[in-house]
Amino acid sequence: MTEIIVYHNPACGTSRNVLALIRNAGVEPHVIEYLKTPPARALLAALIARAGMTPRALLREKGTPYHELGLADASLDDDALLDAMMAHPILINRPLVVSPLGVKLCRPSEAVLDLLPEPQQGAFAKEDGERVIDEHGQRVGAP
Template sequence: MPTDIIIYHNPECGTSRNALGLIRNAGIEPHVIEYLKTPPARPLLAQLIERAGITPRDLLREKGTPYAELGLGDESLTDEALLDAMMAHPILINRPLVVSQLGVKLCRPSEVVLDMLPSPQQGAFAKEDGERVVDERGQRVV
């Protein structure tokens, strides 16, 4: 049975690169969507948020974004207003967001992606910072 995985990816983000590496370490070549170049349409983004069981605020990224200057910390802002901000400034969308047959998740930390993969890891994997996530047998390091 084919495995279809989508990762909304930012190649400048270490967490996103680590999640992509873990997907590939399971022998899966995902559909990689560089969401800063090709942001999801608003209805799709809203659907992904709903399927992930989170709120638009949960998907907002603060660091390295116009979050503060746009006043997005204001708790009275509606979900619609937050979606508007993410559409206008895709850098506000946190990453990586992964879609698989097992659901949708914001994979922070990157090893959360292991719960999204229908295939086991094929070997050892360490994050870019050297932290071991998967051992030589393909087992998650706890």
């Protein structure tokens, strides 16, 4: 059984689409609602590193206290940004997905397809109606 972890926000359409794409591959992921159960600081730092990102690249601006906290200040170091994410988990962009194939911030939602070792099992459309997977389990518009 493939072990996949999703750091999920059920209020986020992209996060819901990612979760649905994982399930469309026949995998039931371990879902962590990170606003209720944020990752420990060391784990978050490790996930960011494994994803090949920086803490700044994982920061979410929209709908967060990003501007009020002055996080746009380019002089803030990684530790300061991690501290802000620990104090305000809403600053952690989502969904962050961990699979045997890597760690990735899955925006847009179809980015999760690169992390799924199992093929899609049928057609899939995002909540907005955009077709991502056809009836044969193949990515729409894929080369």
